[in-house]
Amino acid sequence: MTPFDLRRHLIPFRSQLLPHIFTDTLVIGSGVAGLRAAIEAAQHGDVVALAKEAIDHSNSSWAQGGIAAAIDANDSPQSHFDDTLRAGAGLCEARAVRTLVEEGPAEIEQLLAWGMRVDRNAAGQPQLGLEGGHGRARIIHSDGDATGRELMRTLIAHARATPGIRLFDRCFGVDLLSTSSGRVTGAVTWSPRYGLQIIWARATILAGGGAGQVYRETSNPRVATGDALAMAWRAGAWMRDLEFMQFHPTSLYIAGAPRHLISEAVRGEGAVLVDRRGQRIMAGRHPQEDLAPRDVVTRGIVEHLAGSGEPCAHLDARHLGSAKFAERFPSLASMLAGYGIDGGRDLMPVHPAAHYTIGGVRTDVDGRTSLTGLYACGEVAANGVHGANRLASNSLLEGLVFGRRCVGAALKDSLPDPVPMHIESRVQTVVAGELDLADVRSSLRSAMWRNVGIVRHGAKLADCLDMFAFWGRYALGSVFDTPEGWETQNLLTVGHLMTRAALERRESRGTHQRLDAPEEDSAGPGHIDWRTGVPASQRHAVGVIGAAS
Ligand code: SIN
Numbered sequence: 434m435t436p437f438d439l440r441r442h443l444i445p446f447r448s449q450l451l452p453h454i455f456t457d458t459l460v461i462g463s464g465v466a467g468l469r470a471a472i473e474a475a476q477h478g479d480v481v482a483l484a485k486e487a488i489d490h491s492n493s494s495w496a497q498g499g500i501a502a503a504i505d506a507n508d509s510p511q512s513h514f515d516d517t518l519r520a521g522a523g524l525c526e527a528r529a530v531r532t533l534v535e536e537g538p539a540e541i542e543q544l545l546a547w548g549m550r551v552d553r554n555a556a557g558q559p560q561l562g563l564e565g566g567h568g569r570a571r572i573i574h575s576d577g578d579a580t581g582r583e584l585m586r587t588l589i590a591h592a593r594a595t596p597g598i599r600l601f602d603r604c605f606g607v608d609l610l611s612t613s614s615g616r617v618t619g620a621v622t623w624s625p626r627y628g629l630q631i632i633w634a635r636a637t638i639l640a641g642g643g644a645g646q647v648y649r650e651t652s653n654p655r656v657a658t659g660d661a662l663a664m665a666w667r668a669g670a671w672m673r674d675l676e677f678m679q680f681h682p683t684s685l686y687i688a689g690a691p692r693h694l695i696s697e698a699v700r701g702e703g704a705v706l707v708d709r710r711g712q713r714i715m716a717g718r719h720p721q722e723d724l725a726p727r728d729v730v731t732r733g734i735v736e737h738l739a740g741s742g743e744p745c746a747h748l749d750a751r752h753l754g755s756a757k758f759a760e761r762f763p764s765l766a767s768m769l770a771g772y773g774i775d776g777g778r779d780l781m782p783v784h785p786a787a788h789y790t791i792g793g794v795r796t797d798v799d800g801r802t803s804l805t806g807l808y809a810c811g812e813v814a815a816n817g818v819h820g821a822n823r824l825a826s827n828s829l830l831e832g833l834v835f836g837r838r839c840v841g842a843a844l845k846d847s848l849p850d851p852v853p854m855h856i857e858s859r860v861q862t863v864v865a866g867e868l869d870l871a872d873v874r875s876s877l878r879s880a881m882w883r884n885v886g887i888v889r890h891g892a893k894l895a896d897c898l899d900m901f902a903f904w905g906r907y908a909l910g911s912v913f914d915t916p917e918g919w920e921t922q923n924l925l926t927v928g929h930l931m932t933r934a935a936l937e938r939r940e941s942r943g944t945h946q947r948l949d950a951p952e953e954d955s956a957g958p959g960h961i962d963w964r965t966g967v968p969a970s971q972r973h974a975v976g977v978i979g980a981a982s
Pocket residue numbers: 496497498499695696697698789824825826827828
């Protein structure tokens with residue numbers, strides 16, 4: 434067994450020595466899924482919602498393109514359903530997708546009722562954008578390319594005005610609390626102001642986002658370190674399909690600059706990918722060319738770069754011209770201007786980067802995990818909506834629909850209040866050699882990018898797994914007392930799990946591409962489910978889920 438199977442908590446603690454807080458619902462995470470859940474839960478009891486940093490610092494705030502939903506009279510949930518399944522490469526759960534597309538439009542109505550501003554056409558109807566994999570324009574957006582910012586402004590304002598919600602910002606969820614029978618009863622948290630605290634909750638909703646920071650090249654903000662995934666794993670929840678990480682085809686590629694996302698909506702407005710000589714990259718590779726599903730476009734770029742030896746592709750939106758580009762994409766235009774680029778006049782250098790963690794904590798269609806009292810929604814959850822490749826702009830909608838549904842499930846489950854019992858973590862304080870955390874993190878992120886990135890190979894995955902197991906023996910054996918240390922341990926845990934799942938999936942499907950197994954295997958493993966303590970030979974294998982509803 435590796436240390437990944439043995440460790441249950443990150444820190445030594447004894448609950449009776451810490452301050453205690455009681456709540457009906459604890460929400461870990463404050464992006465779109467977390468806040469939607471908190472607002473819903475506040476109708477039925479009191480809520481504590483944790484934000485790891487400032488409340489507007491989540492991945493959701495960064496979303497550019499928008500929210501996909503079939504709200505146009507000429508669109509239909511069925512068409513949205515079909516596009517989602519097609520992108521998902523055979524691993525979507527039809528029931529979850531059906532729920533998403535049918536309940537999605539009401540969530541948009543709700544946001545508008547709460548005061549969200551969306552871009553509108555001359556007739557006053559929401560203006561709808563087009564993105565990859567969608568058969569028609571159905572992406573609702575705000576301020577051109579700042580949808581996440583406006584969505585989060587709306588949800589934060591509504592949550593702040595809702596009685597019964599306590600928002601704890603700069604509060605790090607360290608670990609889940611669970612009883613010996615496996616019921617989750619809250620979490621241990623840490624904040625710079627109050628230190629360690631115990632929060633007891635009848636229902637705990639995990640909405641802590643994904644793990645893009647496990648890769649050197651990522652469009653994700655600093656906070657996306659997979660903490661919620663790792664804590665669910667340590668608590669013994671079943672995890673699903675962690676090998677599927679979505680790489681966004683177009684992040685800005687400038688030495689030394691962050692990998693800013695260049696929204697797919699830019700291609701929705703007619704931009705195309707070209708190489709240095711101006712040759713189209715996606716022409717002839719897929720019927721939808723530059724608007725093919727994201728995994729196809731990412732692969733197209735990578736194959737082209739491997740053949741040409743060029744370091745990056747270019748996005749050509751020059752047909753829009755400077756004024757139109759700046760009008761439709763104001764935030765992008767000003768970000769690009771900071772690097773001397775005019776998106777409507779110059780080619781934009783782009784490269785794929787890790788963007789969205791598709792796999793996660795396995796849930797049913799109501800957000801129930803395998804642990805009583807624990808629910809999950811948003812990027813941390815694997816509820817079957819995204820399959821092997823998420824359809825563009827489906828994630829904000831997923832956070833809204835399933836954030837609300839988690840609360841419905843918790844109400845139905847009607848669990849008793851947790852009895853605040855004495856809980857003691859099993860972690861032994863050990864004396865470990867000095868560790869340069871920044872170095873561990875950067876070595877991990879580079880190794881993930883090189884070996885568990887867009888194109889993978891079994892032999893390299895196996896080497897990487899050995900290396901991570903070795904690093905785990907000392908990095909997970911150390912006890913830290915700051916978020917920097919816990920985040921590094923979480924990244925290492927999630928990197929290890931992703932690598933193991935990628936090695937296990939001996940086929941190429943959706944975002945998971947293996948040079949040594951280049952075909953899709955229709956008799957393949959279906960979903961790959963694991964929980965701590967289960968050796969590979971006994972992992973919970975589940976059949977391929979049919980696409981038909
Ligand atoms: C984008 O604007 O391209 C990102 C949208 C998404 O990730 O769904």
